[in-house]
Amino acid sequence: MSETGVIHDIGYQRYSGPRLGRVAMQRALFVHGLRAAFGLGRSAKAKIFPWLVAGIMLLVAVIVAAARSITGEVFFTYFQYADQMSLLIVFFAAIVAPQLVSRDLRAGVLPLYFSRPLRAADYVIAKFAAMTAATWLLVGVPQFIMFLGAAFTTKTGVGGVFNELWDLLPGWAYSLLWAVMFAGVSLLIASLTGKQAFAAGGIVAVFMVTVPVVGVLASLPSTTANRLSGLASPTFLIGGVGEWLTERESQLDVGVGTFGPVYGIEAACLVAACFLLLLARYRKVASL
Structure with a gap:
């Protein structure tokens, strides 16, 4: 008895459109990541925490703006706003970073990403x-x-208005420094586990546990130790860089003094190290 087979044409066709290349893939991943950060295109549950943090920060800004319009007094400068909101920025990073990378690890989609011309560097x-x-x-x-x-x-x-604008632009640059620092540290931690709860806890721990270390170093009788104490915490490190670049008061009681370049070098090295470690992490994943 002979076996026969039938070939069914179910309409599959080869793609004959334009090949947009790696830049388009990077752009698509960026847009998808930015939307995912605020829960756009996802369930209402995914929107609660990021928009709660964003709403609190917007509310504070509105209150500060209204109070200034009534009293004429500047309660927060643009630099001070970022410093005062540091705790909320930590929570936001702990919410968003696992959404961006931990979910991909848990869902096992990275081999699909890297099966295309997308490289590990493009993903990072x-x-x-x-x-x-x-x-x-x-x-x-x-x-x-x-x-x-x-x-x-x-x-x-x-x-x-122009004077206010010249105050805003450096404040935006300072906020970008916060964003780059938090992106590097939080993404590196989140890339180590596919469990979002563990990733979020690790991010909060790194940023919060280092704060008491600064307090201990700042309480030492040595002025040098006091001025260098901010190097032990990413949040104080950013404040030290801001003081160095703008010659304003920082969160440190004694300031950074002549150690401003040290703060700048450590901040640059920390961001670069986080980025390079992320590259190494995903190159290892891509090679599996």
Whole structure:
């Protein structure tokens, strides 16, 4: 008895459209990551925590802008706003970073990503950029609201608006420094596990546990130890860089003094190290 087979044509066709290349894939990953950071296109549950944090930060900005318009007093500068909201930025990073990378590990989709011309570096760049953009928007949009409140209530006309703008732009640059630092550290931690709860806990632990270390070093009788104490914590490290670049007061009681370049070098090295370790991590995944 002979066996016979039948070939069914179910309509599959080869793709004959344009090949957009790696840049388009990076852009698609970036847009998808930025949307995922705020829960867009996902369930209502995924939107609760990021928008709760964003809502609190927006509310603070509105209150500060309203109070300034009524009293004329500056309660927070644009630099101080980022410093004062540091705890909320930590929680936002703990929420978003696992969404961007831990879910891919848990779902096992990375082999599918890397089966295409997408490289590990493309994946890391897209996720890093998405995390940076989301964190910068979290801080930068409230700062812009504060600017609008100040601009519309200024008593010195157009000159006052431009003066306020020159204060806002360095504040935005400072917020970008926060965003880059938090993106590097939080994504690196989140890339180590596919469990989002563990990743979130690890991110919060790294940022929060280092704060008491700064307090211990700042309480030592040595002025040098006091000035260098901020190097032990990413949040104080950013404040030290801000003080060095703008010659303003930082979160450290004694300031950074002449050690500003040390803060700048460590911040650059920390971001670079996190990025390179992310590259190594995903190159290992891509080779499996």
